[in-house]
Amino acid sequence: MSSTKAPVSTTKFRVAIVGAGLGGLLLALFLQKYSTDIDVDIYESAAKLAELGAGIGVWPRIAGTRDSAEMALYYRKADEPEEVDVRAIEPALLTFRRSDLQAVLVKHLQAADRIFYSKRLAAYVEPKAGSLDPIVLQFKDGTTATCDLLVGSDGIRSAVRRTMFSELADAAKDNGDSEQAAKLRSMIDPVWSGQVAYRGVVPVDKLEGSAFTDIDKPVIFIGKNKNVISYPISRGEAVNIAAFVRTPGGEGTTYEGPWVTECTGPEVAEKFEGWSSGIQDLLKAMDKPLDWAVHTVRELPTNVSGRVALIGDAAHAMTPHQGSGAGQAIEDGFILATILSHPSVKLSNVSKALKIHDELRRSFAHGVQLASQQNADLYHLYRLGWEHITAAQSSKGDYPREMLDAIGDELESAMRWALHGSILEDQQKALKLLEQL
Template structure:
């Protein structure tokens, strides 16, 4: 079927206007100008929760592809003509002295709100970003009829493809997996239906993060010199701390995480709430003095109960797809959650822009997205959980070391070498492969896609 002049190839609804949704929109705008897309955001305006974000070389490649790299470096105040990024170190931080473990290179760090403003500016959607639109559900009556979105305010919209970029509590995922469960139930597969329904809700990780920004103006000369050395990850028994400068060094992002052994899958309390530096400092009592000094310098810290998505058996159904946290919400222990959302959007836009993809074979094209992105992103999701165990000294021989013994240095010293090896191995994926390789594999899969 040929399209009438001016008629879009697809009408796409992106549910969720966070950074993953914005990058997806930018990729569609650049690579698929023949599609029309709208973004439906539940908030009354674009707001970004959190303080800092780090980008590995894979993600920086996408920023360069979108032509955002130079502006990002300028806004961030980084005077690096090559844009190669800065190194970050991992150290043991729960003793009186810091112990160096491993160093990685080529990381870019930014203030989240600054990055989001830049993405929104380049997207320049105007009246195609619809605010205060919280999705209740969607329905796909047949392979050829439009999908209907129903919002909680009672309004509706239609599209040819719905993309859930609506976070860990995704309404698109809820509808998709309830529909999959209903289909299984109708086929007499009661156990499978029950399993699919467990995919709907997020799972509490047993970890609470305390996060916020410390103004550089509030830091001592010693602390300023410390943070100017680049990002640091401080590891310790059942706890870890990530610190790095943002906004050209005007602020320091602090993420301090506590793991509670034996915590259940359901969190009893608000997922995010204000706290005090006194509370956080108490949690990290006995840690290295500079780390504690940075924690105490944070203004208006928040406590965040970290939830993840289960390992989904699919990211797609019919003409619906999940990206970002809706598909694979993960722990922050590789700094990879937002980056994986960017990769999803980049690859999905490449698929939708491909000349072989048409309305009639859209489900088959989405299956390519699922085949390529799900194994990789779930590998990163699992790796983030594993790396959190590394950071919190909960595996590879550290299991039997108590918090008191770890702080006192009473542990076999060879465990430090084992930890260094594990950390190096776990972060390798972010440096060894390029997202452009993934793009090439997708394009090979799409050649000759049957209508």
């Protein structure tokens, strides 16, 4: 009489990634590269991947090598009729159209068939501490799924963060600490940065004959309470634009109205009245730009709880003024994949391993988040004596020119970490910490 034994599973644990944006996709790709015994499922709320065509930039810290495609970054003051050069930073920036990069990532993902669409997470249920039972995912369509480890890469309005911090707040309340409970609950929802961004992409042929000529380089145009960022994407066929308008005193307040609406190029240009003719022509050329209320996430005391982790905007959504929001999501995915794929990490100790990720990534990303806001203060002429210069004086050029040199020096210093550091250094730190696991 013969018997057949069930095959022995070679999977050490199953990872569920909620959110198929850049952070989630790159985490899956890094896991694919570094491990053969981790199963990955991705749950995406959208019916298909249709990211906006906006651009992103990648710095040498992540790119890891100098490349002929890297471009110098230029800063100019443009809230007066004639633009004034402020500073140029060495060639360092690689730019991409976000949707193009996302499509490439999916193409190289061997488990692309494990991306489940139209799956919007409502909440998750994690077993009691010490139990190795699966985590249960509850979706808004009424279906459920299970995993051993959950990664929330679901953006600034993260459902994973909502469940995590609701449970942490409940635990604090049960322990009699109502003040801590209220503080934890305040971290669930995003907060308004006080800024609105008008985002769009303009084909370069639409700019022919215009006063805007910087189609081949990244430029940050600064001015009182406002700034404009432009850089080439899609192999130089288009220019990505983000124009920011700041409401003094608006940071931390509640934004009234929808976060994203559609507007027109001329409407955006009107908000930059008095700026250079090049900026006026650039903004007018935008076709149906999107009006985004820029929100951020408060500084979180932890990005992990049990067998659940937050990455990317779910953990540290920031203003884009260091061009590092997407980059920090990439770093999260790289370090987390390094940790999870390590031979010493098993289901029984994965919660301890996640604490290593939290130790390495949370404070660093928060530092970038703070630096992004400090850069915004420089772009909007809020610091280094500029707070005493009125918008009217700024637009007339009524200020000492050495004040621009001070801004240039500060900006160059603020971007040094992205130009000269390396994420590989943090990977080595992670490997050393894993030896003690």
